[in-house]
Amino acid sequence: TAKVLFFRAELGRAAWKLFHTTFARFPDKPTAEESSALNAYIHLFQRLYPCGECAGHFRTILDKFPPQVSSRSAAAAWGCHVHNEVNKSLKKEIFDCSNIGDFYDCGCADGEAPEEG
Numbered sequence: 001t002a003k004v005l006f007f008r009a010e011l012g013r014a015a016w017k018l019f020h021t022t023f024a025r026f027p028d029k030p031t032a033e034e035s036s037a038l039n040a041y042i043h044l045f046q047r048l049y050p051c052g053e054c055a056g057h058f059r060t061i062l063d064k065f066p067p068q069v070s071s072r073s074a075a076a077a078w079g080c081h082v083h084n085e086v087n088k089s090l091k092k093e094i095f096d097c098s099n100i101g102d103f104y105d106c107g108c109a110d111g112e113a114p115e116e117g
């Protein structure tokens with residue numbers, strides 16, 4: 001129904017925002033433990049994603065493109081790529097991944113003052 005599709009789109013936008021912002025804040029030089037945490041997070045995100053059809057679809061993408069967790073830039077580029085895989089299958093525009101770092105820079109790094117408003 002229309003309500004289900006609307007909810008799915010809203011959920012998708014919220015989830016992608018969280019997903020890409022998480023990668024944009026991942027360390028440049030992660031420890032082995034940090035990399036393993038991100039890898040587990042991505043797999044659990046897929047497993048628990050609250051749209052069954054989307055989760056099933058995303059699983060085949062993860063099987064084909066395993067998470068890249070060796071650095072911030074690798075994770076951000078990987079996240080952009082898998083989102084584009086979903087975009088492709090939904091016949092949406094392909095996003096230009098070359099500015100991914102700036103696009104999801106939340107300005108919320110440790111020690112950065114929160115902005116007013």
Ligand code: FAD
Pocket residue numbers: 008009010011012013014015016020049053054055057058079080081082083084086087090092094095
């Ligand atoms: P979204 O795709 O939600 O993107 C939000 C914003 O992110 C865009 O406006 C753009 O600014 C930016 N963006 C776009 N592409 C990229 C990129 N490659 N990298 C970084 N930023 C980008 N919907 C279904 O109908 N069927 C599915 O099987 C399905 N599977 C999904 C699987 C996952 C894991 C997720 C998170 C969502 C899935 N969705 C699925 C939802 C779908 O991807 C969209 O979120 C939804 O259709 C709303 O699309 P949108 O056009 O508003 O933009």
